[in-house]
Amino acid sequence: MSTIIELKNVEKTFKVKGRTIQALKNINLQIGEGEIFGIIGYSGAGKSTLVRLINGLEKPTSGEVIVQGENVSELRGAPLRKFRQKIGMIFQGFNLLWSRTAKENIELPLELVKGDKATRETRAIELLDLVGLKDRADNYPNALSGGEKQRVGVARALSNNPCILLSDEATSALDPKTTREILALIKDIRDRLKVTVVIITHEMSVVREVCDKVAVMQAGEIVETGTVADVFNNPQADITKHFLGGGSDE
Ligand SMILES: Nc1ncnc2c1ncn2[C@@H]1O[C@H](COP(=O)(O)OP(=O)(O)OP(=O)(O)O)[C@@H](O)[C@H]1O
Numbered sequence: 001m002s003t004i005i006e007l008k009n010v011e012k013t014f015k016v017k018g019r020t021i022q023a024l025k026n027i028n029l030q031i032g033e034g035e036i037f038g039i040i041g042y043s044g045a046g047k048s049t050l051v052r053l054i055n056g057l058e059k060p061t062s063g064e065v066i067v068q069g070e071n072v073s074e075l076r077g078a079p080l081r082k083f084r085q086k087i088g089m090i091f092q093g094f095n096l097l098w099s100r101t102a103k104e105n106i107e108l109p110l111e112l113v114k115g116d117k118a119t120r121e122t123r124a125i126e127l128l129d130l131v132g133l134k135d136r137a138d139n140y141p142n143a144l145s146g147g148e149k150q151r152v153g154v155a156r157a158l159s160n161n162p163c164i165l166l167s168d169e170a171t172s173a174l175d176p177k178t179t180r181e182i183l184a185l186i187k188d189i190r191d192r193l194k195v196t197v198v199i200i201t202h203e204m205s206v207v208r209e210v211c212d213k214v215a216v217m218q219a220g221e222i223v224e225t226g227t228v229a230d231v232f233n234n235p236q237a238d239i240t241k242h243f244l245g246g247g248s249d250e
């Protein structure tokens with residue numbers, strides 16, 4: 001399997017009022033094409049910072065982030081915008097526009113690239129069908145359940161045919177049954193569209209349900225990584241054992 005995302009010796013620090021916060025320390029990570037890769041850790045572990053490095057929203061303080069052979073930190077302007085179209089994002093809070101229908105929300109990223117209205121509409125309907133919401137095209141978000149809103153979020157993330165889907169706690173606001181449905185949808189999309197998926201979570205059940213591989217993060221570091229089967233059968237780090245024991249970060 002070829003590597004699609006690679007982080008080499010990545011460090012990320014933030015300066016806040018003269019204080020230095022080290023969000024990521026010596027991160028080395030390889031994600032294979034078509035994998036569903038989980039990143040699990042407590043609040044503040046650095047998970048979202050890692051995701052923002054992968055999609056080019058942040059640059060590493062040192063080290064390299066390579067996505068599809070491109071050094072993301074070297075991209076600026078138009079090449080960076082083009083690169084970012086290759087990556088779809090879904091979020092805990094859905095990030096939908098309340099004044100737009102489901103279909104119009106999905107069309108939004110398409111409006112930023114060239115193309116006519118009819119093409120955008122056809123694509124949005126096709127995506128609504130893919131996520132099982134064809135009959136809800138003209139509903140506004142406030143008429144949709146949490147699970148349905150996230151389906152719209154998934155459809156919107158796929159609108160530009162990305163090769164990578166990043167999910168930052170996308171199921172954290174959903175109940176267990178709806179969480180399983182959304183995870184099944186993500187798996188189905190990986191199988192059908194061959195996208196690579198990175199799932200950020202603080203729940204081991206999410207990792208168990210869909211991930212092929214997992215990295216466990218603690219205080220900015222990856223403390224353990226491997227196939228889900230290996231990590232579940234033979235956890236090494238105390239924090240991994242804690243997560244497996246049903247521990248959560250609450
Ligand atoms: N823009 C920023 N400026 C300053 N500090 C930041 C910034 N972004 C993140 N941090 C800090 O970096 C550390 C890691 O934050 P991050 O958001 O990546 O954690 P997380 O694992 O996603 O947590 P959560 O599970 O709560 O979302 C935290 O100490 C956070 O305060």
Ligand SMILES: [Mg+2]
Nearest residue numbers: 047048049168
């Ligand atoms: Mg986060």
